[in-house]
Amino acid sequence: MEKILITGGKPLYGSVEIDGMKNAALPIVFATLLVRGKCLIKNLPCVSDISRSLELIEDLGASVKRLDKHSVEIDSAGVRVRSVPSDLSRKMRASYYLIGAELGRFGRALVGYPGGCDFGVRPIDQHIKGFEKLGAKVNVEGGYIDAFAPNGLIGSNIFFDIVTVGGTINVMLAAVLADGITVIENAAREPHIVDLANFLNTCGADIKGAGTDTIKIKGVSELHGCCYTIIPDMIEAGTYMTAAAAAGGNVEICNIIPKHMESVTAKLEEMGVTVIENDDSIRIIRDPDTKIKSCNVKTLPYPGFPTDMQPQLGALMCQADGVSMINEGVWDNRFKYVDELKRMGAQIEVTGKTAVIKGNPDRMTSASVRAVDLRGGAAMVVAALAVNGTTDIDDIHLIERGYDNLVGKLTALGAQIRKITVVPPDQAFNVAN
Numbered sequence: 489m490e491k492i493l494i495t496g497g498k499p500l501y502g503s504v505e506i507d508g509m510k511n512a513a514l515p516i517v518f519a520t521l522l523v524r525g526k527c528l529i530k531n532l533p534c535v536s537d538i539s540r541s542l543e544l545i546e547d548l549g550a551s552v553k554r555l556d557k558h559s560v561e562i563d564s565a566g567v568r569v570r571s572v573p574s575d576l577s578r579k580m581r582a583s584y585y586l587i588g589a590e591l592g593r594f595g596r597a598l599v600g601y602p603g604g605c606d607f608g609v610r611p612i613d614q615h616i617k618g619f620e621k622l623g624a625k626v627n628v629e630g631g632y633i634d635a636f637a638p639n640g641l642i643g644s645n646i647f648f649d650i651v652t653v654g655g656t657i658n659v660m661l662a663a664v665l666a667d668g669i670t671v672i673e674n675a676a677r678e679p680h681i682v683d684l685a686n687f688l689n690t691c692g693a694d695i696k697g698a699g700t701d702t703i704k705i706k707g708v709s710e711l712h713g714c715c716y717t718i719i720p721d722m723i724e725a726g727t728y729m730t731a732a733a734a735a736g737g738n739v740e741i742c743n744i745i746p747k748h749m750e751s752v753t754a755k756l757e758e759m760g761v762t763v764i765e766n767d768d769s770i771r772i773i774r775d776p777d778t779k780i781k782s783c784n785v786k787t788l789p790y791p792g793f794p795t796d797m798q799p800q801l802g803a804l805m806c807q808a809d810g811v812s813m814i815n816e817g818v819w820d821n822r823f824k825y826v827d828e829l830k831r832m833g834a835q836i837e838v839t840g841k842t843a844v845i846k847g848n849p850d851r852m853t854s855a856s857v858r859a860v861d862l863r864g865g866a867a868m869v870v871a872a873l874a875v876n877g878t879t880d881i882d883d884i885h886l887i888e889r890g891y892d893n894l895v896g897k898l899t900a901l902g903a904q905i906r907k908i909t910v911v912p913p914d915q916a917f918n919v920a921n
């Protein structure tokens with residue numbers, strides 16, 4: 489069992505390089521199943537969710553050559569349609585992209601129900617509605633999603649009832665080789681949707697409008713291999729921005745697209761943090777002796793403030809002078825991390841999808857906490873960097889699903905952070921005997 493120990497209360501200085509975006513890389517890895525020919529994917533983040541997605545497609549018969557830490561060559565020629573057992577699909581949410589990709593390529597998909605972070609109910613009714621509009625018959629039974637298009641998929645108009653990132657991506661995957669034109673209305677506009685469209689278009693697809701709420705996909709008969717570089721991870725970047733704001737100091741966040749960070753930048757500026765934008769980097773400056781101002785935020789689909797930055801901002805709000813409010817506009821229950829912040833002295837009241845945070849840096853202390861999920865774990869890191877004393881964070885495998893080399897990157901910024909392996913008491917007993 490591994491833990492992270494952070495001795496906080498020390499400002500951060502220096503620069504940090506941001507990796508490729510996990511939530512763009514995941515659909516692109518699954519999209520390679522649709523391609524005839526080899527795809528060279530660069531700037532892949534080296535995180536456990538990506539390793540699992542590569543294992544999943546290898547398991548289906550794809551040849552996956554890891555060229556270096558961030559590049560992989562994928563050849564899906566050998567992929568055959570077969571069921572994906574729920575013990576594999578449950579390991580990650582993005583396994584549901586296999587449904588769109590397999591349906592698109594074979595007209596058939598049988599995939600175990602997806603897993604992922606627990607934010608309350610996570611339905612996939614909109615994905616299913618999209619597949620059905622394209623002509624598939626979909627059954628959900630015994631923990632499996634069975635989708636079948638006996639006459640092949642046929643382009644159609646799909647209006648999503650809510651804005652869904654996964655639903656938009658899944659229908660894009662299914663529609664790209666379908667017969668005719670598919671129009672997705674009320675589509676998600678996240679940068680990772682645009683990145684997937686750019687990847688597919690580089691392979692010969694005909695997708696227009698990605699990044700707006702109307703995406704038009706003209707089905708093509710086949711996709712060819714390509715070389716593609718994944719965009720930088722806006723959530724990893726935002727996490728380092730809040731970490732620098734919470735600890736204080738002067739940190740340059742490099743290899744990013746500042747436009748993607750606008751909602752986070754605006755909130756940090758509102759909180760009194762200096763944010764300087766350059767072409768492909770952002771500098772965060774905060775004098776540790778100046779107070780952070782409280783603020784209110786509502787999470788929304790892009791370009792609104794990202795729900796995946798909500799826990800990290802919540803941790804920063806604990807360091808603010810005054811009362812802040814978070815309204816979670818995407819997920820039903822994304823406040824599990826609050827109990828962990830309370831162990832550190834935070835005063836937070838959660839009612840439904842709203843959290844009221846009484847910021848008071850003097851009350852915050854180090855504690856033993858755990859990562860309740862990926863971004864909840866990132867929030868613990870942000871909180872720990874700001875407080876005096878040593879905080880230990882458990883369940884760090886959840887953080888490693890989405891952050892590569894967190895310890896190394898923060899160490900380079902001057903943080904006192906290390907990873908330790910703890911032998912559970914029952915095993916220690918066995919060793920002793």
Ligand code: EPZ
Pocket residue numbers: 511514581582605609610611612613614615616650651652653654655676795796818819820862863890
């Ligand atoms: C993606 O999840 C991300 N995951 C999440 O990031 C992120 O929080 C979320 O988008 C929102 O930005 C990946 O990209 C792998 P949604 P996704 O479909 O696609 C409801 C992280 O930390 N909904 O946009 O599953 C749903 O319940 C992860 O990296 C339906 O009702 O999210 C939610 O309330 C965690 N029916 C809202 O829509 C559906 O069929 C948005 O979900 C689909 C979704």
